[in-house]
Amino acid sequence: xxxxxxxxxxxxxxxxxxxxxxxxxxxxxxxxxxxxxxxxxxxxxxxxxxxxxxxxxxxxxxxxxxxxxxxxxxxxxxxxxxxxxxxxxxxxxxxxxxxxxxxxxxxxxxxxxxxxxxxxxxxxxxxxxxxxxxxxxxxxxxxxxxxxxxxxxxxxxxxxxxxxxxxxxxxxxxxxxxxxxxxxxxxxxxxxxxxxxxxxxxxxxxxxxxxxxxxxxxxxxxxxxxxxxxxxxxxxxxxxxxxxxxxxxxxxxxxxxxxxxxxxxxxxxxxxxxxxxxxxxxxxxxxxxxxxxxxxxxxxxxxxxxxxxxxxxxxxxxxxxxxxxxxxxxxxxxxxxxxxxxxxxxxxxxxxxxxxxxxxxxxxxxxxxxxxxxxxxxxxxxxxxxxxxxxxxxxxxxxxxxxxxxxxxxxxxxxxxxxxxxxxxxxxxxxxxxxxxxxxxxxxxxxxxxxxxxxxxxxxxxxxxxxxxxxxxxxxxxxxxxxxxxxxxxxxxxxxxxxxxxxxxxxxxxxxxxxxxxxxxxxxxxxxxxxxxxxxxxxxxxxxxxxxxxxxxxxxxxxxxxxxxxxxxxxxxxxxxxxxxxxxxxxxxxxxxxxxxx
Numbered sequence: 001x002x003x004x005x006x007x008x009x010x011x012x013x014x015x016x017x018x019x020x021x022x023x024x025x026x027x028x029x030x031x032x033x034x035x036x037x038x039x040x041x042x043x044x045x046x047x048x049x050x051x052x053x054x055x056x057x058x059x060x061x062x063x064x065x066x067x068x069x070x071x072x073x074x075x076x077x078x079x080x081x082x083x084x085x086x087x088x089x090x091x092x093x094x095x096x097x098x099x100x101x102x103x104x105x106x107x108x109x110x111x112x113x114x115x116x117x118x119x120x121x122x123x124x125x126x127x128x129x130x131x132x133x134x135x136x137x138x139x140x141x142x143x144x145x146x147x148x149x150x151x152x153x154x155x156x157x158x159x160x161x162x163x164x165x166x167x168x169x170x171x172x173x174x175x176x177x178x179x180x181x182x183x184x185x186x187x188x189x190x191x192x193x194x195x196x197x198x199x200x201x202x203x204x205x206x207x208x209x210x211x212x213x214x215x216x217x218x219x220x221x222x223x224x225x226x227x228x229x230x231x232x233x234x235x236x237x238x239x240x241x242x243x244x245x246x247x248x249x250x251x252x253x254x255x256x257x258x259x260x261x262x263x264x265x266x267x268x269x270x271x272x273x274x275x276x277x278x279x280x281x282x283x284x285x286x287x288x289x290x291x292x293x294x295x296x297x298x299x300x301x302x303x304x305x306x307x308x309x310x311x312x313x314x315x316x317x318x319x320x321x322x323x324x325x326x327x328x329x330x331x332x333x334x335x336x337x338x339x340x341x342x343x344x345x346x347x348x349x350x351x352x353x354x355x356x357x358x359x360x361x362x363x364x365x366x367x368x369x370x371x372x373x374x375x376x377x378x379x380x381x382x383x384x385x386x387x388x389x390x391x392x393x394x395x396x397x398x399x400x401x402x403x404x405x406x407x408x409x410x411x412x413x414x415x416x417x418x419x420x421x422x423x424x425x426x427x428x429x430x431x432x433x434x435x436x437x438x439x440x441x442x443x444x445x446x447x448x449x450x451x452x453x454x455x456x457x458x459x460x461x462x463x464x465x466x467x468x469x470x471x472x473x474x475x476x477x478x479x480x481x482x483x484x485x486x487x488x489x490x491x492x493x494x495x496x497x498x499x500x501x502x503x504x505x506x507x508x509x510x511x512x513x514x515x516x517x518x519x520x521x522x523x524x525x526x527x528x529x530x531x532x533x534x535x536x537x538x539x540x541x542x543x544x545x546x547x548x549x550x551x552x553x554x555x556x557x558x559x560x561x562x563x564x565x566x567x568x569x570x571x572x573x574x575x576x577x578x579x580x581x582x583x584x585x586x587x588x589x590x591x592x593x594x595x596x597x598x
Contacts, residue, residue: 031352032176032269049252051230069104073255079241087116119160122164146182225283252286257277296350314360413473415472448469456471515548521540546587558572
């Protein structure tokens with residue numbers, strides 16, 4: 001029940017966090033850093049679009065543009081339209097001619113534009129935020145309400161078409177959206193780019209298509225070129241006749257600022273870290289309209305639901321497969337996300353590419369880390385369990401190497417087995433309070449367990465007032481037979497101090513009998529699926545138990561096999577052949593007296 005609850009909470013967290021992450025678009029700027037290089041891929045620019053630049057050379061020749069007579073743009077219109085068969089399709093001035101300056105120049109420019117019939121000039125639109133009451137009674141905020149339009153001076157307004165040159169920056173400060181139109185005093189004003197596009201299509205007999213709009217008048221567009229990719233010609237060279245006007249035949253000619261000091265440059269999505277002049281931005285928008293390279297962003301709600309569904313499926317799958325297949329699936333989904341994004345973009349829909357990979361990676365890392373921590377906790381649990389049976393230093397060493405393996409069902413191993421039992425425990429327990437009996441037993445078991453662990457043995461079990469230990473199981477142990485005998489001697493040595501302590505406290509003394517044998521046995525997990533006990537079984541174990549039961553108070557008895565293995569390092573007396581309960585033949589037994597001194 002607890003596991004299901006945790007799983008449900010995990011699923012709920014993923015759903016809520018993923019949906020909010022996508023719906024809130026809190027990673028918008030980061031997403032654009034990733035998607036702009038993918039979506040805004042420059043291509044070969046349209047050779048029909050040419051830029052006549054008001055560059056530094058032109059300014060040095062004619063002075064600051066604010067001081068120019070309108071005869072300069074008039075002369076340009078005349079030069080370009082001198083031969084009507086080789087005239088441009090449209091000339092777009094990305095320059096504001098709002099106020100009248102001097103009558104001669106103003107009049108000439110207006111007359112030239114009227115005669116040419118292919119000129120589009122720029123106007124400026126001043127916007128403001130405005131609250132209005134909708135028909136349903138709810139308030140609506142229009143943050144692009146047109147407060148004022150700065151038209152060309154009257155005669156030019158009548159002579160040429162116009163469009164507003166305002167740019168619209170995305171929320172991260174980069175331009176990747178254009179405007180189609182705005183309304184002012186019941187007049188619909190096309191943007192400068194849209195007006196040039198409209199005029200060009202009319203002149204060239206091309207079908208004009210309005211792009212899909214966002215919020216009524218905006219559309220996304222793909223840049224075709226970076227700064228300098230379009231053909232740029234200096235205005236002064238054109239005016240001086242250094243460029244044959246026939247090169248502009250049927251072209252879209254855009255005239256605009258192309259010098260740093262003119263304050264007409266902006267951050268654009270196609271080239272981060274380098275601004276683009278406004279006239280080049282208009283060139284890109286016009287080409288996008290001609291080529292159909294416009295887009296609208298995907299529905300935020302729809303996108304959030306799709307990403308959340310994919311994340312949820314991935315989370316449910318992640319807990320059932322191994323890390324390598326999970327990695328392949330994650331990378332595959334990320335690649336498909338990119339391919340699907342490019343496909344949709346080619347069809348006019350821009351999709352975010354950050355949220356899905358991010359969520360997938362977070363789920364993947366969670367699953368990997370959780371799996372790792374689960375293994376660590378499982379390992380630690382096993383180690384803590386082993387420490388109750390095996391010497392802690394042995395467990396630590398095995399843990400570092402990571403080479404232990406428990407064989408379920410048991411395995412044949414050659415081991416040494418030690419049994420130790422308190423002598424006279426039953427009559428002693430009858431004369432003491434239960435609490436005192438438990439305290440004495442704990443003192444005794446602490447002594448035996450400490451001695452077993454000190455010598456690297458495995459505590460098999462406590463049997464009432466008896467202790468069973470095995471050596472060389474479950475892990476390989478060097479010199480395990482000698483270690484078993486040393487354990488018996490350590491118990492004997494420690495029991496002397498324990499006997500004095502208990503005599504002083506309870507007026508009772510305790511002693512022991514120990515038996516040690518070695519030989520083959522089956523060791524492993526014995527029991528059933530829900531209750532197992534790690535132990536050793538076989539004749540070797542039975543013989544060790546019989547040796548212990550035959551030992552007198554304070555006596556350590558070992559079998560012949562044990563003696564033969566350690567006789568060079570211990571002092572022992574031969575007891576002789578004694579009968580062992582349950583065995584047909586007697587066994588040659590030795591009594592251990594101590595370790596040999598070098």
